[in-house]
Structures are given as structure tokens and as C-alpha cells.
Amino acid sequence: MKPLCLLFLLLAASVQADSSGWPEFRGPTGDGVVATTLPTQWSETSGITWKQAIPGAGWSTPLILEGKVWITTASLTGRTMSALCLDEKTGDILWEKTLITNDNPEPLANKVNSYASSTGAIESGRVYLHFGAYGTFCLDTTSYETLWQRRDITLSHWRGPASSLVLAGDRLVLTMEGADQQYFVALSTADGKTLWRRDRSTAYNDEKDGIPANSGDMRKGFSTPLLVPVGDKVQVISNGSKACWAYDLATGQEIWQVTYETHSPSSRAVYDSETKQVFVNTGLGKAEIWAIRLDETTLGNVTDSHVNWKFFKRAAKRSSPVLMKGHLYMANDGVVSCVDIKTGEDRWAERAGGEYSASLLANQDLLYCCDEDGGTFIIKAAPTFELVAENRLDAGMMASPAVSGSALFLRTRTHLYRIDAP
Numbered sequence: 497m498k499p500l501c502l503l504f505l506l507l508a509a510s511v512q513a514d515s516s517g518w519p520e521f522r523g524p525t526g527d528g529v530v531a532t533t534l535p536t537q538w539s540e541t542s543g544i545t546w547k548q549a550i551p552g553a554g555w556s557t558p559l560i561l562e563g564k565v566w567i568t569t570a571s572l573t574g575r576t577m578s579a580l581c582l583d584e585k586t587g588d589i590l591w592e593k594t595l596i597t598n599d600n601p602e603p604l605a606n607k608v609n610s611y612a613s614s615t616g617a618i619e620s621g622r623v624y625l626h627f628g629a630y631g632t633f634c635l636d637t638t639s640y641e642t643l644w645q646r647r648d649i650t651l652s653h654w655r656g657p658a659s660s661l662v663l664a665g666d667r668l669v670l671t672m673e674g675a676d677q678q679y680f681v682a683l684s685t686a687d688g689k690t691l692w693r694r695d696r697s698t699a700y701n702d703e704k705d706g707i708p709a710n711s712g713d714m715r716k717g718f719s720t721p722l723l724v725p726v727g728d729k730v731q732v733i734s735n736g737s738k739a740c741w742a743y744d745l746a747t748g749q750e751i752w753q754v755t756y757e758t759h760s761p762s763s764r765a766v767y768d769s770e771t772k773q774v775f776v777n778t779g780l781g782k783a784e785i786w787a788i789r790l791d792e793t794t795l796g797n798v799t800d801s802h803v804n805w806k807f808f809k810r811a812a813k814r815s816s817p818v819l820m821k822g823h824l825y826m827a828n829d830g831v832v833s834c835v836d837i838k839t840g841e842d843r844w845a846e847r848a849g850g851e852y853s854a855s856l857l858a859n860q861d862l863l864y865c866c867d868e869d870g871g872t873f874i875i876k877a878a879p880t881f882e883l884v885a886e887n888r889l890d891a892g893m894m895a896s897p898a899v900s901g902s903a904l905f906l907r908t909r910t911h912l913y914r915i916d917a918p
Contacts, residue, residue, distance in 0.1 A: 518560040518898035518905070521615035521660035521720050522855060527766050528818045530859045532902045535917040536874050536885045545903070545914040546587030552578065554612030555853070555894040556660075558905050558912060560584060561618045564637065565905065567912065568625055570611035574601030577611055577627045581640065584900060587914060591640050596631050602653055608814065608853060608894070609656035615720075615896075617663035622685070624668055628657020632670065634688060644688035651677040658718035658762065664730065664745060667691055669721060673736055675712020680721075680732070682748060694748035698739045699755075714738070717779075718762040718814075724774060727792045735761045735776040740788070754799045758782055763816040763855065766824070768837055773804060775817065775824055775837070783811040785824070787840060805840030809833070816855035816896070818863065820877040827852040827865045832875060844881045848873040855896040868892040870908060889913065 522528045537543055554569035565582040577596035582589055601611065616625040622643065625633045629650045634643045651674035659671035663685070670681045678696040683689065702714040717736035723745060724731050730745040737759035742751040754776075761779030768775070772791055778784045785807040788794070794802050810828050817826040823843060824835045829852075833845035849867035857864040858877055862884060865873045870889040876882035891908035898905040904915045 516901050517562070517618075518558065518900055519619065520559070520617040520663055521557050522764060522816065522896065523899065526722060526764070528816065528855055528857050528896070529820065530857070530899050532859060532899065533917065534859050534862070534864070534899065534902060534904050535915050536862070537918075538887050538915045540888075540890055543915055543918070545916045548582060548587040548589065548912050549910060550580065550907070550912050552576075552612070553610045553909065555610050555658075555907075556612055557615040557896045558898045558907060559616055559618040559623060560898055560900040560905065562620065562637065564590065565912070566616070566618060566623050566625070567907070568612040568614075568616065568627070570627070574598060574604070574611040577630060579625050579633075579635070582912070584914075587912070593640070595625070595633055595642075596627060598630060601630070602656075604656040606655035609658055610894070611656060613656065613658040613894075615660035617661045617668065619663065619685075624661055624663065624685070626657075626661045626670070628653055628659070629672065629674070630657070632661075632668075632683070632688070634685070646683065646688050649681055651675075652712065654712055654716060660720040662721050662723060662732070664723055667745070669732055669745070671717070671719070671721060671734060673715070673717035675716060678715055678717070678736065680734070680743065680748065682745070692748035694743055694750070696736060696739075696741065697750065698736065698741070698753075700738055714759045716760050718760060719777070720764045722765040722767060722774070724767050724790065726790060726794070731790075733765055733767075733774055733776070735765055735778065737761070737779060740765075740776045740778075740786075742794070752794045752796060752798050752802075754786065754788060754803060755797065756784070756786070758784070762814040763812055766817055766819045768819055771837060773837065775819070777811060777817075780813065782808060783813060784808045785811050785817070785826070785835070787837065807835055807840050807842070809842060810845055812852065815852040818856040818858045820858050820863075823877070823879060825856060825858070825863055825877065827856060827867075830867075832863070832865055832873065834879060834881070836879075843879045846881045846883075848875065848883065850892075853894045857897045857899070859899075864897060864904075866893040866897055866906065868894060872906070
């Protein structure tokens, strides 16, 4: 086994054992699943440990470690992009700083995005904050000093950045999928230097007279890669426009691909180690969930050989699904649904809430579904539908939830909340 793959497995084991933090988008295991007991009842007048107003707008998930909560935000115009650090116990703002001032940011051209939608990553002593092509920063978590920054990794986001950082040992993986360029970069966590870059080799088939159509919309992606160890490699699995690719984390080398017709996916893939399947969302257009068999024979173009099933009913547009006990759960257009991962068969689909951007969270036997209207619908993770509780906050949630210990952290459009069980 290669040293990097062994290191990844050791890191994965350590984060599963430590439930006292939220180190990246979708948590310690990258899939939105936690083992702790979480609160099930709250409102604006009860069950709230603290509530802190967050200036500006940002849909990034809070990062939590060593008693501190880190969050990014930006002005509505994108002229300033900032970071805040809060006390985990009290919600008090310990530190706040504008990291980027930009006189001419690209217009978002997107009602559901912000200039601070990308979630960073955190480890002991260091936090990594990301604003897409506008900049990536490494800060000391004690002194708040900027240890390094990269402002030269560029592209045209067109509809704004949204892909989050992936931290693996000594490297950060950045997803840079814009209208003009689509590539991945692995940076050294020590000094921010580039370890490798890999351009997507996807055939977009969208050009007219040599120019991409639709202002690059058919080439953009908003998803965050998933890391999966396969054999002696750790695979970086990324569902983008027109294709899903896997790359070697150590070198950036392409390993396999599947191709489809849809574009601009946002949700992160999830992986099931028992059936050895990775479940990817193909994006906008005719969104589908594809189950891809993942083993050491998954090499080259495996569209015709390794796609076990496809599911197209109510596939989520933006929210990432969650996998629990042989079933895949997803939320879209006010409907939460359940699919059998072995067969791709629809188990149930029930009306719950409004539109969803926040990714689903699961603990033990419960699903937490946070919608854009401020509702959180708690549902049994089971092949039959059961609504356990419905809770509501004043503003809606675009950001995915975070957990530290048995505390739930919810970021609405205006505030950050800590909610503890009674």
C-alpha cells in the first residue's frame, strides 16, 4: 500500500473516532453522517444555546475545532470577502477580518449563490479558507496570522464559486471549474505551493465556431470531490459537467470516467464500502443519480461497463444526499425521497419543506433536512416514511449544517445558531 493511501486511511479512522468538530464540508467523513445524538426540537424561542448575527452573505458551512467556529462571508456586491472566528461555547466573535477587497468582482448571475459559498477546511493549528479564484488562505488558528495565500489560481466563475476545499494529509485539493477553464490543483498545506495541476479532458461538445456556447454554463461545475481509497491509490472523484472523473490524489493522473449529457452539478458524491458503489449526481438538465461500481477494474471510460443503475425521479439539484443502512436519501423541490442502493428502486417520496440547497445530515436513525425557508424536517432513516419533528427558524438555510459533539450548528441567511439537546 502506498504511503499516501495508508495516511488517508489512518486520518479517516482518527476523524471517525473524534466527534468534537467539523473539519470540512459534510463533516469528518465527508458524507454528512455522524454517530452522536442530536437535538430534535427547537424554535426561535426555545432550545437555542446561542444565536449570532453574521454580516454580509455566505453559504459556506461552519468549520469547528478546538473550541472555535470559523466562517466566511462576503458583501452582497462581492467587493469584500471576510472571515470570522467565534467562540464555540458562547457564540462571541473572537476575530473578524476582511481578507479580500475587489473593486471589480464578476457578477454572480445566480440567485442561489454567494461570494462566500465555498467551505474551507481545518486541522489543529491551521484553518484553510477558500473563495474560489478570488483567493485561498491559510491562517494560524491561535494568532490569526496569515501563513500563506494564493491569489494566482484564476478562472472565470461566471455564476460564482461554490466548490469546497478537500484536505488530505499534506495537501489541499481545489476544484476550479469555470466558464473558461476547468481544472484541479493540489497545494502543499505547508506553504501553499502547487504539487500538481490536472485539466479536465472532458469532451463538452458545446462549441460553435470554436467558441463555447451558453457563456460556459455547459462547462461549469459546483461540486466538491470525494476521496475514496481503491487498491493502492486514493481516488479524487469529481462529478462535473458532462462527465464524472476519478484522479489519483498523489499525482493527479486520470483513472476513470463516465460521461453523460447534463451539466453544472453541485452535490457531492457519496460512497458505500459494502457494495463498492459511488453515487454521483449528473447535474442540471435531466438530473440523475448514477451508481458506479468502484474497484481496481474501474479504469478508462466505464460508462457502458460499470454503471449499475440510474435514478432520475426527483434527483437533487443542489443538496447532497446521505447514505444510511442500504438506502440513499435526497431532497429536492420540497420532496424527500428514499432509494434502495442495491437496485436503484424508489422506496418512498414524501412532501417535506420547500426548496433545498443545504446538504442532508444523518445521525444514527434520523435525517436532518434543512430547507431554504428556515424549516428543518427530521425524518426516520428507514425504508418507510416517518416524520419525527418539524422545526423552524426565522430565515432560510442555504448552508449545510455542522455538528460538534452533540451540538447542532445551523447557518441561516442572517445568523449562526448553536442548538443543544435539553
